[in-house]
Amino acid sequence: MEHQTFEIAGPVLLTPKKFGDARGFFSETYNERAFAPLIGAQRFVQDNQSLSGPVGTLRGLHFQIDPMAQGKLVRVVRGAIFDVAVDLRRSSPTFGQHVSVMLSAQNWSQFWIPVGFAHGFCTLEPDTEVVYKVTEYYAPDCDRGLAFDDPALGIVWPKPAGEYLLSPKDRNHPSLRDLPACFA
Numbered sequence: 001m002e003h004q005t006f007e008i009a010g011p012v013l014l015t016p017k018k019f020g021d022a023r024g025f026f027s028e029t030y031n032e033r034a035f036a037p038l039i040g041a042q043r044f045v046q047d048n049q050s051l052s053g054p055v056g057t058l059r060g061l062h063f064q065i066d067p068m069a070q071g072k073l074v075r076v077v078r079g080a081i082f083d084v085a086v087d088l089r090r091s092s093p094t095f096g097q098h099v100s101v102m103l104s105a106q107n108w109s110q111f112w113i114p115v116g117f118a119h120g121f122c123t124l125e126p127d128t129e130v131v132y133k134v135t136e137y138y139a140p141d142c143d144r145g146l147a148f149d150d151p152a153l154g155i156v157w158p159k160p161a162g163e164y165l166l167s168p169k170d171r172n173h174p175s176l177r178d179l180p181a182c183f184a
């Protein structure tokens with residue numbers, strides 16, 4: 001399988017094969033034997049799907065803390081996103097830095113985001129559907145956020161024609177500086 005690693009250790013971009021024919025296509029979107037050598041042996045316990053209507057819908061930056069920290073394997077089945085993972089591991093030489101990738105139904109890529117990263121995305125097309133597997137169950141008590149627009153993160157988000165569409169929760173996350181240490 002085609003894959004790409006980054007200067008920040010941990011995240012991986014993977015692109016499973018697509019077999020096209022007269023009917024459409026077939027693809028193994030997850031295969032433990034093929035993925036494990038690239039992302040490690042993971043135990044996925046929950047699959048999520050979200051639909052974002054307008055272009056410029058921005059979800060993030062989100063993560064869960066221990067004991068419910070989550071690794072996430074993210075892909076897009078309709079539309080396209082600018083997807084971001086921010087390194088929150090205090091002992092990491094790349095703490096506070098981020099990786100950004102483009103995921104779309106067209107490029108069929110998946111982004112592996114390990115435990116220790118905050119995650120967020122901004123939609124690039126209308127009616128974008130994001131599907132992702134996670135390694136731990138949803139736990140609102142452990143759910144945390146980081147301000148997507150904290151200048152210290154230096155994320156160059158795509159600019160929508162109007163305003164970003166954010167949830168009320170996502171308007172009020174702390175900056176990196178104000179975030180308590182979450183991951184060793």
Ligand SMILES: Cc1cn([C@H]2C[C@H](O)[C@@H](COP(=O)(O)OP(=O)(O)O[C@H]3O[C@@H](C)C(=O)[C@@H](O)[C@H]3O)O2)c(=O)[nH]c1=O
Nearest residue numbers: 048050059060061062063072119120121137138167169
């Ligand atoms: C994330 C999540 C939400 N929910 C509920 C809570 C709430 O009523 C509703 C919408 O939740 P949110 O506003 O948190 O959804 P959303 O902003 O899409 O949250 C997601 O954003 C991306 C960037 C991630 O990385 C995910 O892990 C998750 O945090 O769905 C669940 O029941 N299970 C879940 O796993």
